[in-house]
Amino acid sequence: MDLTPAGSGSPKPGAPEPPELEAVPLVALNLSVRRWLGLYLNPRASVAADWAVLAEELGYEYLEIKSLEAQPDPTARLLDDWPARCPGGATVGRLLALLRALGRHDILADLGGRIEEDCKKYLQRKEQPVQVPAVDSSIPKTLEMSGLTTRDDPYGNTPELFDAFICYCQKDIQFVQEMIRELEQTEFKLKLCVFDRDVLPGSCVWSITSQLIEKRCRKMVVVISDDYLESNACDFQTKFALSLSPGARQKRLIPVKYETMKNAFPSILRFITVCDYTNPCTKKWFWTRLAKSLLLP
Structure with a gap:
């Protein structure tokens, strides 16, 4: 049962899947695989086909797609x-x-092993009642992704951990560099995950960032600016972090207002206390407040 992408010994684009896969219903895919499919397909990006393109291929009409768009996880829906x-x-x-036809060979390469394992399990128990995917408690047996950051053990024995993941757009990199000086190179001694500095190139951006936010970083700092509002990557990272801490109950996400904005503050963050860099009256306390928030367990 070969699920590797085209060009590496698998069927060519458009070729039929193995007969056994044609008979395996989607109920075979457990919750973990469905969640990872959402991480790949939910972000709306012009460089790759997303869930909406998949819906079009399945015959969904415009209004149906707009209805799905309102869902927090349109791929799962x-x-x-x-x-x-x-x-x-x-x-x-x-x-x-x-x-494969939509060119999402990154999904086939990264999730192929998990999908194959789910299909094999389904075929082995097809005579038995199948558990509903929404309550599937199976734990993926694939190893956690290793080799993501510059200081990772190449053999995956000691993954690098961070106090906070910094969500920012490229135009705000100077402020991020100041953040590094104030939080890492002072008495606070915090360890920040800054994508352009710490992450190794060569893997899917969506899977890397979700893995870092969920497994490697205790908290996430969101640098809010007008440019942030235009960034698809920042939007994905923010929504993913919020999904890990609904209602900000764990104080996992900390918004930082970096500049006076022309546009409205992001509505999804309006219920979370903001650390305001733009307020001259409180600026002298800014870095201490931010550091104390990141040091909380």
């Missing part, structure tokens, strides 16, 4: 809705064929 819309046609093989 699409995968749940597809079997009811197309009984018998919503299979793992069909999904893989569409991803």
Whole structure:
């Protein structure tokens, strides 16, 4: 059962999937795999086909796609809705064929092993009642991604950990450099994850950032500016971090207002206390307040 992408010994784009995959329904994919599919497909980006393009390929109309867009996880909703819309046609093989046709070989390469494992388990227990994916408690047996950052152990034994992931757009890099000086090179001795400095090139941006935010960083600092509002990467990182701490109950995400903004402050962050760099009356306390927030357990 070969799920590797085209060009590495797998079927060419457009070729049919192996017969056994055509018979495996989407219910075989557990919650972990569905969540990772969402991390790849939910971000709206012009450089790669996303969930909306997949929905179009499945025959969804414009208004149906707009309805899915309002969902917090449109990919998950699409995968749940597809079997009811197309009984018998919503299979793992069909999904893989569409991803291959849309050029999402990164998903096939990164998730192929997990999808294959789910399919094998399903085929082995197909005579038994299948657990609903929404309550599937199976834990993926694949190793945590290693070799993400410059100080990672190449063998994955000691992954590098951080106090905070810094979410920022490229135009605000000078402020991020000041943040490094004030928080890392002072008595606070914090360890920040700055993408351009710490992350090794060569892997999918979405999978790297989600792995770092969830597994490697205790908190996340969001540098808010007008340019931040235009960044798809910042939007994805912010929403992903919020999903890990609904309602900011764990104080995982800390917004930092870096400059006076022409546009409205992001609505998804309006209920979280902001650390305001632009207020001259409180600026002398800014770095201490931010550092203390990051030092909290």
